[in-house]
Amino acid sequence: MQITIRPLDLSSDHELEQYAAVVRASDDVAFGGHEEQSVEELRVDFADTPYGHQERYIAVGELMEGGESVVGTGSLMFPLQENLETVHLGITTHPAVRGHGVATTLLEQALVPAIHESDRSLISVYGEIPAEGDVDDPVLPANRLGARLGLSRKNVGVCRMLPLPIDDALLDQLEAEGQEKLGQYRIELWGDEIPEEHLEAYGLLLRQIELDEPDEEVEHEPAEYTPERIRVLEKRRRERGVRALIAVAVAPDGAIAGNTEVQFQKAEGTTIAWQENTLVMPEHRGHRLGLALKVATHRLLSREMPAVQSLVTFNSHVNPWMISINDRLGYRVAFREIAFQGRPDLSGGLLPSTSGTGSATMCA
Numbered sequence: 001m002q003i004t005i006r007p008l009d010l011s012s013d014h015e016l017e018q019y020a021a022v023v024r025a026s027d028d029v030a031f032g033g034h035e036e037q038s039v040e041e042l043r044v045d046f047a048d049t050p051y052g053h054q055e056r057y058i059a060v061g062e063l064m065e066g067g068e069s070v071v072g073t074g075s076l077m078f079p080l081q082e083n084l085e086t087v088h089l090g091i092t093t094h095p096a097v098r099g100h101g102v103a104t105t106l107l108e109q110a111l112v113p114a115i116h117e118s119d120r121s122l123i124s125v126y127g128e129i130p131a132e133g134d135v136d137d138p139v140l141p142a143n144r145l146g147a148r149l150g151l152s153r154k155n156v157g158v159c160r161m162l163p164l165p166i167d168d169a170l171l172d173q174l175e176a177e178g179q180e181k182l183g184q185y186r187i188e189l190w191g192d193e194i195p196e197e198h199l200e201a202y203g204l205l206l207r208q209i210e211l212d213e214p215d216e217e218v219e220h221e222p223a224e225y226t227p228e229r230i231r232v233l234e235k236r237r238r239e240r241g242v243r244a245l246i247a248v249a250v251a252p253d254g255a256i257a258g259n260t261e262v263q264f265q266k267a268e269g270t271t272i273a274w275q276e277n278t279l280v281m282p283e284h285r286g287h288r289l290g291l292a293l294k295v296a297t298h299r300l301l302s303r304e305m306p307a308v309q310s311l312v313t314f315n316s317h318v319n320p321w322m323i324s325i326n327d328r329l330g331y332r333v334a335f336r337e338i339a340f341q342g343r344p345d346l347s348g349g350l351l352p353s354t355s356g357t358g359s360a361t362m363c364a
Contacts, residue, residue: 051232
């Protein structure tokens with residue numbers, strides 16, 4: 001198969017639709033479902049913000065005489081406020097053409113040269129591997145590409161999925177357990193926007209999430225979530241067609257003690273949603289707030305978006321507290337995810353291959 005690499009043309013509806021088709025096909029394999037986005041929403045998703053610059057590429061394959069199609073996508077994200085040494089790399093190959101060198105070609109012809117020309121020294125990328133087996137197996141596509149980039153494993157996460165809807169009886173049981181230790185704390189649902197009077201406190205909570213992230217050896221500078229930054233992110237989220245279900249735990253003195261967020265694309269045809277961050281502030285732990293928060297959003301999700309069939313979450317393998325809550329809710333392991341990082345010298349391109357052809361799904 002002849003493969004041509006070029007930058008994604010954000011003005012082209014056709015290229016955006018084909019880009020999205022590759023992502024949907026990959027998600028269908030990984031998660032058993034996908035999200036739907038319009039080309040207008042994709043343009044917002046791929047646009048720069050004050051906090052990050054993006055570069056996106058497509059791999060176009062000649063699948064038949066006279067015909068061509070996007071068969072792979074690549075992305076680079078450059079943080080602009082913190083982590084100024086870091087570039088986040090992502091690659092997605094259409095499942096139908098994996099093993100044909102699409103990912104390697106994207107790296108060789110676009111991503112590695114762009115990284116080398118940038119001022120970033122730390123490469124960060126995530127790669128999917130099976131749920132079972134040796135995490136460092138050199139035959140795995142993610143490990144092969146990580147090795148060719150000169151990166152090393154810094155953390156192992158686990159993707160878990162929850163079939164929806166959840167049985168109401170289970171939610172009632174878990175809610176009752178949470179109430180036993182809730183005391184004078186209360187759970188509030190905020191919908192899609194943080195109330196003005198809580199913006200500063202919510203920003204501190206979002207920063208604490210990054211400070212507490214159990215990500216082993218991953219190098220990461222926590223962000224400062226100012227009220228302005230939160231509003232920018234909320235506006236962009238809405239323009240991307242994403243709805244957020246936000247639950248917070250409020251302490252007896254009115255302080256924000258914890259949160260959880262579930263996000264999903266609102267467009268018809270979306271069948272998966274994402275369990276995003278969950279945190280209980282250190283001084284408020286021990287009241288089963290994490291359980292109570294998740295029960296609240298999970299119950300609401302089935303009412304607000306009944307077409308969603310699965311809720312997807314990722315946890316570090318060194319986060320037993322959250323894993324325990326997820327297990328009780330019914331989440332099951334789908335696959336594992338390796339966090340790769342490193343500061344390689346890529347002036348000569350990719351490092352030599354030791355075996356096989358890289359064709360992994362790797363995420364920024």
